[in-house]
Amino acid sequence: MPSDYAHFNRTLRHLGDAVRAKVIARDDVLAYAQDVTNRYLEGTMQARALGKKYGYSGDFEIIEAIYTVQIAQEPHLRRWDLYFHSQAAPNAVRNRKAYFHQLLHSHSAGQTKAPLSVLNLASGPARDVRDVREWVLDNPDREVFFDCVDAEIHAIERARKLCAPFAKRVEFYHRNVLRFLPAKGYELVWSAGLFDYLTDRTFVYLLKALMAVTKRGGEVVVGNFSEHNPSRDYMELLGDWVLQHRTQDHLRELALEAGAAADSIEVMWEPEGVNLFLHIRR
Numbered sequence: 001m002p003s004d005y006a007h008f009n010r011t012l013r014h015l016g017d018a019v020r021a022k023v024i025a026r027d028d029v030l031a032y033a034q035d036v037t038n039r040y041l042e043g044t045m046q047a048r049a050l051g052k053k054y055g056y057s058g059d060f061e062i063i064e065a066i067y068t069v070q071i072a073q074e075p076h077l078r079r080w081d082l083y084f085h086s087q088a089a090p091n092a093v094r095n096r097k098a099y100f101h102q103l104l105h106s107h108s109a110g111q112t113k114a115p116l117s118v119l120n121l122a123s124g125p126a127r128d129v130r131d132v133r134e135w136v137l138d139n140p141d142r143e144v145f146f147d148c149v150d151a152e153i154h155a156i157e158r159a160r161k162l163c164a165p166f167a168k169r170v171e172f173y174h175r176n177v178l179r180f181l182p183a184k185g186y187e188l189v190w191s192a193g194l195f196d197y198l199t200d201r202t203f204v205y206l207l208k209a210l211m212a213v214t215k216r217g218g219e220v221v222v223g224n225f226s227e228h229n230p231s232r233d234y235m236e237l238l239g240d241w242v243l244q245h246r247t248q249d250h251l252r253e254l255a256l257e258a259g260a261a262a263d264s265i266e267v268m269w270e271p272e273g274v275n276l277f278l279h280i281r282r
């Protein structure tokens with residue numbers, strides 16, 4: 001029940017501290033979580049996250065289930081899902097969409113009426129693009145075109161279906177972004193939920209490539225979970241969902257390493273303060 005959440009969160013924090021102090025092995029906690037989840041929580045968000053249907057954490061299905069706040073019907077499972085969705089990390093994921101829409105807004109605010117080209121990397125279910133419908137209706141004068149790239153064919157298929165009302169405005173590429181980027185120039189390059197899976201080295205390599213496909217006056221914006229993630233112990237210990245959490249300073253350093261000018265870099269965040277966004281102006 002919601003009245004239990006604070007107590008449960010504190011317990012998870014103690015468990016995390018015990019793992020960090022090496023009093024308990026992380027693998028033992030995970031084995032326990034797996035056992036309890038298999039036995040009692042089938043079909044919940046917890047089970048789906050831990051199940052890694054496509055072989056890794058954060059696939060398009062789980063991300064879509066977070067965006068659409070999917071909740072099991074059975075009363076006892078329902079409570080687990082309500083708890084899952086109440087946490088800071090799923091809120092931060094849902095907040096990405098409004099953040100993206102705000103970006104589109106600011107990029108279309110100028111005098112020019114030229115079409116706006118947007119690259120969306122690791123687009124997953126492309127909910128951010130699909131739900132842009134209202135923005136498009138509010139901004140009929142400014143045409144916007146999206147290129148979406150994702151390495152998971154099922155994500156591409158799902159996103160294509162979701163974006164069908166926008167078929168003329170969205171192009172999908174089933175590719176690994178580390179090996180391929182569309183050879184075009186973009187006003188806005190956006191990637192959420194990808195860079196926090198990358199090592200620093202790969203982060204810098206990909207960021208360089210993104211800066212190279214961004215037009216003069218355009219912007220690269222990449223999301224990365226912050227070290228202030230109250231859901232981290234839940235994610236790592238009960239969900240085996242491990243991210244590269246980074247600080248604002250760390251993101252700034254990586255941007256400098258990728259060749260960004262110091263005065264072109266800014267780090268912002270969504271209202272939960274969990275998902276940071278590194279902005280680089282070109």
Ligand SMILES: C[S@@+](CC[C@H](N)C(=O)[O-])C[C@H]1O[C@@H](n2cnc3c(N)ncnc32)[C@H](O)[C@@H]1O
Nearest residue numbers: 058060122123124150151152155176177192193
């Ligand atoms: C956590 S989801 C983020 C989805 C979406 N950007 C969002 O915020 O809702 C991560 C996505 O990255 C994709 N992905 C992971 N590594 C990739 C790579 N090297 N190239 C392209 N896509 C990748 C996965 O298939 C998955 O759809």
